[in-house]
Amino acid sequence: MLAQSQREHIDHVLAVSQAGEPATDPIHRSWVRCVNDYGLDPSRPTRAHIVEQARLREHQDQIEDFLGVARTGMEQLYKRMAGIGYVLLLTDAHGIAVDFIGNDAWARELKHSGLYLGADWSETRAGTCAVGTCIVDKAPITCHHTDHFDASHITLTCNAAPLFDPTGGFLGVLDVSALTSPSPRDSQHLALHMVTMYAQMVEDASFLRYFRDRWVLRLGSAWSMVDVSGEIMLAFDADGLIVGANSGARRALRPLDGVTDTLIGRPLGEVFREGMDAIWRIARAGFSADRTALSTSGGEVYYGAVLQPRVAPLRPAPAVAATPAAPALERLAGNDPQMQRLIAQASRLVNRPVNILVHGETGTGKEVLAKALHESSSRATKPFVAVNCAAIPESLIESELFGYTAGTFTGGRSKGMRGLIQQADGGTLFLDEIGDMPLHLQTRLLRVLAEREVLPLGAEKPVPVNLTVVAASHRDLRKLIAEGSFREDLYYRLCGAILYLPPLRERRDRDYLIDRLLAAEGAELGTSAALDPAARGLLLGYDWPGNVRQLRNVLRFALAVCDGEHILPQDLPAELMASAPQAPSRTPAIATATAAVTAPAAVTTPGADPVRGELEAALRRHHWNITAAAAELGVCRATIYRQMKRHGIVPPHLL
Numbered sequence: 001m002l003a004q005s006q007r008e009h010i011d012h013v014l015a016v017s018q019a020g021e022p023a024t025d026p027i028h029r030s031w032v033r034c035v036n037d038y039g040l041d042p043s044r045p046t047r048a049h050i051v052e053q054a055r056l057r058e059h060q061d062q063i064e065d066f067l068g069v070a071r072t073g074m075e076q077l078y079k080r081m082a083g084i085g086y087v088l089l090l091t092d093a094h095g096i097a098v099d100f101i102g103n104d105a106w107a108r109e110l111k112h113s114g115l116y117l118g119a120d121w122s123e124t125r126a127g128t129c130a131v132g133t134c135i136v137d138k139a140p141i142t143c144h145h146t147d148h149f150d151a152s153h154i155t156l157t158c159n160a161a162p163l164f165d166p167t168g169g170f171l172g173v174l175d176v177s178a179l180t181s182p183s184p185r186d187s188q189h190l191a192l193h194m195v196t197m198y199a200q201m202v203e204d205a206s207f208l209r210y211f212r213d214r215w216v217l218r219l220g221s222a223w224s225m226v227d228v229s230g231e232i233m234l235a236f237d238a239d240g241l242i243v244g245a246n247s248g249a250r251r252a253l254r255p256l257d258g259v260t261d262t263l264i265g266r267p268l269g270e271v272f273r274e275g276m277d278a279i280w281r282i283a284r285a286g287f288s289a290d291r292t293a294l295s296t297s298g299g300e301v302y303y304g305a306v307l308q309p310r311v312a313p314l315r316p317a318p319a320v321a322a323t324p325a326a327p328a329l330e331r332l333a334g335n336d337p338q339m340q341r342l343i344a345q346a347s348r349l350v351n352r353p354v355n356i357l358v359h360g361e362t363g364t365g366k367e368v369l370a371k372a373l374h375e376s377s378s379r380a381t382k383p384f385v386a387v388n389c390a391a392i393p394e395s396l397i398e399s400e401l402f403g404y405t406a407g408t409f410t411g412g413r414s415k416g417m418r419g420l421i422q423q424a425d426g427g428t429l430f431l432d433e434i435g436d437m438p439l440h441l442q443t444r445l446l447r448v449l450a451e452r453e454v455l456p457l458g459a460e461k462p463v464p465v466n467l468t469v470v471a472a473s474h475r476d477l478r479k480l481i482a483e484g485s486f487r488e489d490l491y492y493r494l495c496g497a498i499l500y501l502p503p504l505r506e507r508r509d510r511d512y513l514i515d516r517l518l519a520a521e522g523a524e525l526g527t528s529a530a531l532d533p534a535a536r537g538l539l540l541g542y543d544w545p546g547n548v549r550q551l552r553n554v555l556r557f558a559l560a561v562c563d564g565e566h567i568l569p570q571d572l573p574a575e576l577m578a579s580a581p582q583a584p585s586r587t588p589a590i591a592t593a594t595a596a597v598t599a600p601a602a603v604t605t606p607g608a609d610p611v612r613g614e615l616e617a618a619l620r621r622h623h624w625n626i627t628a629a630a631a632e633l634g635v636c637r638a639t640i641y642r643q644m645k646r647h648g649i650v651p652p653h654l655l
């Protein structure tokens with residue numbers, strides 16, 4: 001027996017769908033489809049259809065890799081929505097609910113209404129509904145009360161957002177629904193926003209996992225937010241070709257040229273005016289350390305951060321077993337007493353079953369040292385897995401590190417995933433920024449170190465692992481222990497040995513490092529240039545707050561702006577020269593060099609020259625985006641570069 005409200009709804013649906021006018025509203029368009037294309041009859045309400053267990057399993061199997069990732073996001077979303085009466089559905093591309101989180105207390109009502117595992121919410125079967133219509137339109141949608149086609153659903157409110165796989169294929173729908181809700185449609189505004197946001201998060205988590213062995217450029221319009229929410233993500237290979245683009249990237253960066261609508265396979269450097277060099281510079285500068293802005297041909301400006309491939313490529317096995325004079329370690333330094341001591345210590349630790357803690361200021365080469373330890377060891381052919389604890393979102397770090405087992409998610413459907421700890425089995429796990437690891441995970445990590453076994457999420461039995469852990473921090477872990485944010489017992493487990501990397505300003509092998517890095521950068525840029533003695537003097541006399549990383553950036557910049565044969569003092573950042581007169585003459589060589597470089601053009605006093613002032617102001621206004629500054633000043637980019645060089649102006653990210 002139909003209620004009055006249902007009868008009125010049926011009349012309204014019939015009137016709209018038979019009006020013969022083209023419907024613009026997505027809900028009305030769907031009503032027309034239901035009647036005309038699928039032959040559904042609104043006057044015959046149909047109960048929700050739940051598919052059989054065996055069929056449900058088939059649907060789950062199709063996307064089982066995705067279910068685990070999605071589940072993590074669903075659980076977080078549920079925590080936020082459960083209190084206000086919502087349940088969550090994850091459907092596949094056919095509209096079958098392959099995962100579900102709801103309140104067991106209402107299980108009967110939920111099942112009856114189709115808000116349940118196995119429900120079929122395809123438009124062809126259920127009529128207009130959030131899931132089914134979202135599948136057709138591939139866009140977020142609210143289907144509130146009488147928006148539903150079928151009169152048996154008009155008490156429900158549902159909000160759905162589409163999910164795409166890492167290569168852009170349509171995967172399914174994330175949906176939040178409630179059995180009852182206030183009548184104004186506006187009441188669903190926040191729910192729609194939440195489900196859209198979490199769909200994006202789930203997609204992005206799946207993207208990062210899928211492309212874990214690739215470089216990933218994350219872009220956002222706010223520099224300070226890029227680390228936590230890169231709206232746009234592009235995965236690329238070592239040749240700079242795009243291999244993956246998330247939904248944000250597909251929306252924002254297309255069409256590129258009107259010829260092709262796909263980003264995949266295109267050189268990443270072509271997408272941004274600044275080219276590939278700028279992106280490698282961001283990658284080298286480390287996570288969010290670089291403020292280089294990237295601009296598209298459409299004039300959009302973004303800030304970027306580059307995630308490195310998580311698993312370093314395997315190196316060929318060394319021809320001879322590691323010896324105390326391990327070459328990879330030896331190459332780290334020249335004739336510096338502190339570094340020589342460190343290398344001797346490190347060589348003794350190679351192949352010893354101790355965990356190592358590396359301390360050093362940012363950019364001193366902590367990861368480089370960890371890799372060298374690995375490559376010098378008998379584990380060199382096994383994986384070296386680097387994890388930046390500060391870079392992985394807290395919500396993902398547990399499953400990323402520890403993995404999860406088959407059956408953890410959705411009634412045992414997932415195949416499970418080996419976490420990074422297991423992936424490092426037999427090799428080295430490098431835990432960078434260990435001071436940023438959440439406390440509860442420190443406890444779990446302690447168990448791994450103490451028992452040499454890992455317990456994946458959902459597992460009953462731990463899995464044995466054999467690995468060496470090298471942890472690093474530029475923060476004072478003892479201070480963190482005193483503040484209560486770092487476990488003392490974990491600290492002692494990690495520091496089987498502590499290696500202190502000296503800051504570059506204290507190293508006496510700067511000469512050696514300059515030559516090595518110049519050769520390496522030159523090889524990468526396909527160029528070579530000799531370092532003028534005066535320029536070398538400036539490099540030797542500088543304080544290097546950014547350590548080896550900064551030195552590397554400065555050399556790269558110099559190689560790019562020099563005449564191709566010689567690097568002269570004026571090819572170096574102004575700051576190096578500005579510091580020269582005050583720099584104490586550490587060695588006679590530096591004093592000579594300093595005296596030799598009163599290069600007038602390059603040592604101009606900031607502000608004294610109106611051209612320099614105008615140029616610098618324009619660059620600052622455009623956050624050091626050369627293209628934008630060139631456009632404002634009405635000159636070409638090459639002119640800007642020439643003027644910067646002439647006036648010794650260097651972007652802050654290269655300092």
Ligand SMILES: Nc1ncnc2c1ncn2[C@@H]1O[C@H](COP(=O)(O)OP(=O)(O)OP(=O)(O)O)[C@@H](O)[C@H]1O
Nearest residue numbers: 284286332361362363364365366367368474548549
């Ligand atoms: N001994 C070295 N030889 C050549 N390059 C080095 C050396 N040490 C550091 N580098 C370079 O300096 C940069 C920073 O190195 P690395 O990332 O290891 O430093 P870090 O101290 O771990 O940095 P962070 O504090 O950001 O974690 C990299 O580009 C690396 O290649």
